[in-house]
Amino acid sequence: MADRLAWTDGQLHVGEVMITSxxxxxxxxxxEKTDYQKGLITLTSHRILWQDKxxxxxxPLSVVIFSEKKDASLTSKARLICTLSRGQEPKRPGPFASSxxxxxxxxFREGGCNDFLRLIQEELxxxxxxxxPVKSTTTTTMSSTTSDRSHRTGISGIENHLQHxxxxxxQSISGAFQDLNKLMQQAKEMVNISxxxxxKIQEKRNDLTSDETIRFxxxxxSLGIDNPVTKESAGNQYHTSLAKELSSVLEKAxxxxxGIMTLSDAYCRINRARGYELISPExxxxxxxxxxxxxxxxxxxxxxxxxxxxxxxxxxEKKDLQEIANLAESSISMSADQxxxxxGIPVIVARERxxxxxxxxxxxxxxxxxxxxxxxxxx
Amino acid sequence: MRRGVGISGINQQLLEKAKFNExxxxxxxxxxxxxxxxxxxxxxxxxxxxxxxxxEIKKDIAFRRQFQEMCATVGVDPLASSKGFWSQALGVxxxxxxxxxxxxxxxxxxxxxxxxxxxLDELLLRVRKAxxxxxxxxxxxHDDILRAIKKxxxxxxxxTVIEPANNQGRILxxxxxxxxxxxxxxILNSLQTRSSFTVExxxxxxxxxxxxxxxxxxxxxxxxxLWIDNNGRNIEYYFPGLFTAQRVTAGESV
Numbered sequence: 001m002a003d004r005l006a007w008t009d010g011q012l013h014v015g016e017v018m019i020t021s022x023x024x025x026x027x028x029x030x031x032e033k034t035d036y037q038k039g040l041i042t043l044t045s046h047r048i049l050w051q052d053k054x055x056x057x058x059x060p061l062s063v064v065i066f067s068e069k070k071d072a073s074l075t076s077k078a079r080l081i082c083t084l085s086r087g088q089e090p091k092r093p094g095p096f097a098s099s100x101x102x103x104x105x106x107x108f109r110e111g112g113c114n115d116f117l118r119l120i121q122e123e124l125x126x127x128x129x130x131x132x133p134v135k136s137t138t139t140t141t142m143s144s145t146t147s148d149r150s151h152r153t154g155i156s157g158i159e160n161h162l163q164h165x166x167x168x169x170x171q172s173i174s175g176a177f178q179d180l181n182k183l184m185q186q187a188k189e190m191v192n193i194s195x196x197x198x199x200k201i202q203e204k205r206n207d208l209t210s211d212e213t214i215r216f217x218x219x220x221x222s223l224g225i226d227n228p229v230t231k232e233s234a235g236n237q238y239h240t241s242l243a244k245e246l247s248s249v250l251e252k253a254x255x256x257x258x259g260i261m262t263l264s265d266a267y268c269r270i271n272r273a274r275g276y277e278l279i280s281p282e283x284x285x286x287x288x289x290x291x292x293x294x295x296x297x298x299x300x301x302x303x304x305x306x307x308x309x310x311x312x313x314x315x316x317e318k319k320d321l322q323e324i325a326n327l328a329e330s331s332i333s334m335s336a337d338q339x340x341x342x343x344g345i346p347v348i349v350a351r352e353r354x355x356x357x358x359x360x361x362x363x364x365x366x367x368x369x370x371x372x373x374x375x376x377x378x379x
Numbered sequence: 380m381r382r383g384v385g386i387s388g389i390n391q392q393l394l395e396k397a398k399f400n401e402x403x404x405x406x407x408x409x410x411x412x413x414x415x416x417x418x419x420x421x422x423x424x425x426x427x428x429x430x431x432x433x434x435e436i437k438k439d440i441a442f443r444r445q446f447q448e449m450c451a452t453v454g455v456d457p458l459a460s461s462k463g464f465w466s467q468a469l470g471v472x473x474x475x476x477x478x479x480x481x482x483x484x485x486x487x488x489x490x491x492x493x494x495x496x497x498x499l500d501e502l503l504l505r506v507r508k509a510x511x512x513x514x515x516x517x518x519x520x521h522d523d524i525l526r527a528i529k530k531x532x533x534x535x536x537x538x539t540v541i542e543p544a545n546n547q548g549r550i551l552x553x554x555x556x557x558x559x560x561x562x563x564x565x566i567l568n569s570l571q572t573r574s575s576f577t578v579e580x581x582x583x584x585x586x587x588x589x590x591x592x593x594x595x596x597x598x599x600x601x602x603x604x605l606w607i608d609n610n611g612r613n614i615e616y617y618f619p620g621l622f623t624a625q626r627v628t629a630g631e632s633v
Binding site for chain 1: 408410415418421424425428441442444446448449454455457458459461462463464473477479480521530531534537538547548571600601629630
């Protein structure tokens with residue numbers, strides 16, 4: 001049914017959402033090869049789009065009655081088979097004037113067939129193009145597909161099932177999207193007002209009291225509006241109390257990791273320990289910057305390479321580096337991997353420790369293709 | 380001529396400033412009151428939305444993505460803070476933050492083998508495996524992973540996304556800091572269906588000098604990203620991270 005394919009400019013229509021895409025896909029008319037080989041196929045909520053250097057083609061999902069997968073064989077890779085309806089509306093200009101087959105096959109030469117099949121089946125159930133009809137000639141195809149269904153005896157059983165599923169889901173899906181739209185409109189208004197307020201604050205035309213400013217900041221935080229005003233979250237209650245909480249959790253953990261830990265490591269441990277009501281990476285960072293001023297036993301440290309880590313406040317830097325130099329000496333030389341394995345710290349941190357020891361004059365480096373190694377400084 | 384433009388330019392600026400002042404003559408406090416009212420209404424609406432559709436966000440990949448995209452268009456970040464509305468009411472936070480933890484764990488587990496370079500496909504496969512067999516645990520998409528990684532970058536521990544040229548091809552995730560230059564990424568991106576290369580291939584494809592090729596290769600070997608296969612005939616270099624990526628694309632399990 002390749003005559004159902006039509007030329008397109010590839011632009012997404014209003015309300016259309018892109019779902020996924022996959023490279024290396026060829027179009028077959030039925031099982032016959034066509035000139036359209038190895039292009040990029042894209043699934044949207046309304047259509048299948050295909051493009052390569054020479055052409056851009058579309059297939060409205062509304063004409064796809066059914067889709068399934070044909071497994072890879074000796075002669076071909078996995079294929080996605082789409083059974084199409086015979087339309088009665090005027091044919092739109094496309095790559096094929098006519099076709100003998102009822103189906104189109106997409107051969108996935110570079111994989112991705114399984115995922116694509118799953119997603120297209122989801123879209124065929126949701127039928128989102130009915131919610132938001134796209135401004136093009138596809139509106140006419142919708143009415144013709146319903147009358148066509150009676151002609152297809154073999155497929156109609158499956159269609160009825162899909163239709164039934166659709167009726168159940170349609171209510172909730174369309175309702176969900178409508179509700180989401182309304183919500184977003186409101187959010188947008190609030191974002192605009194916030195921008196106005198923020199501009200006034202920045203221009204120092206600010207007549208807000210400090211209480212009001214705090215209130216404003218908390219609105220921004222709740223809504224997730226990124227704003228320079230929120231960056232200085234000094235005195236934000238949530239983050240200061242979080243800082244205290246994290247500090248006590250990390251203090252225990254740091255004893256096991258030699259007194260120093262990367263932020264991702266800390267983040268994982270903290271969230272794993274919590275189990276629910278997990279914190280965001282921003283929360284961690286915002287809490288961390290307050291630790292030192294709150295005189296907590298754990299603090300944030302920015303390493304020379306820019307990587308950040310947590311460490312115990314009472315760590316003695318010099319003593320620590322001397323120990324590392326001693327370890328290097330006892331094994332003649334030391335690489336970051338070795339040190340990491342030896343004392344159980346991450347490789348990045350180990351590397352930084354060795355470099356820090358070098359800066360202190362305790363170690364010398366030997367940089368070769370076999371890696372960076374450090375030797376005790378004999379000079 | 381220039382003086383004319385200069386003066387009219389200043390006039391223009393004064394005019395715009397006057398207009399701006401006029402529009403913004405309302406007190407910031409008035410705006411804040413308006414915001415406060417809308418905030419309360421919004422909170423109620425969000426809570427009823429959550430009651431009806433909370434599960435959809437957790438289970439439906441396309442809906443979740445649509446949600447994220449709309450938030451981005453509107454200018455809100457639902458994942459900014461676990462104390463944020465979105466996170467509290469809809470539980471999007473927990474979904475993504477847990478995903479973030481799983482991503483870090485997978486990367487740490489595989490980095491000794493692939494030097495901290497893993498394809499998005501392989502990462503997705505392994506994360507799904509880590510999440511368990513239930514249907515809802517499997518409902519994680521490429522988009523979800525990329526958004527979670529975007530959040531992870533804030534921690535500054537070296538998570539980077541390496542996009543393919545022209546947005547066509549494999550997406551790679553680097554989880555160990557190590558600055559890959561444009562030459563390095565060019566080599567990586569040229570290997571869409573392979574995981575190894577020879578010096579001759581690079582020379583032919585990029586027309587680089589031997590010196591330049593050697594510098595690029597040496598760096599990546601040092602960083603643990605590239606392994607040497609000296610099989611007697613000629614020396615082949617391959618990326619363990621891409622080797623497993625190939626297997627994943629071919630549908631093998633990891």
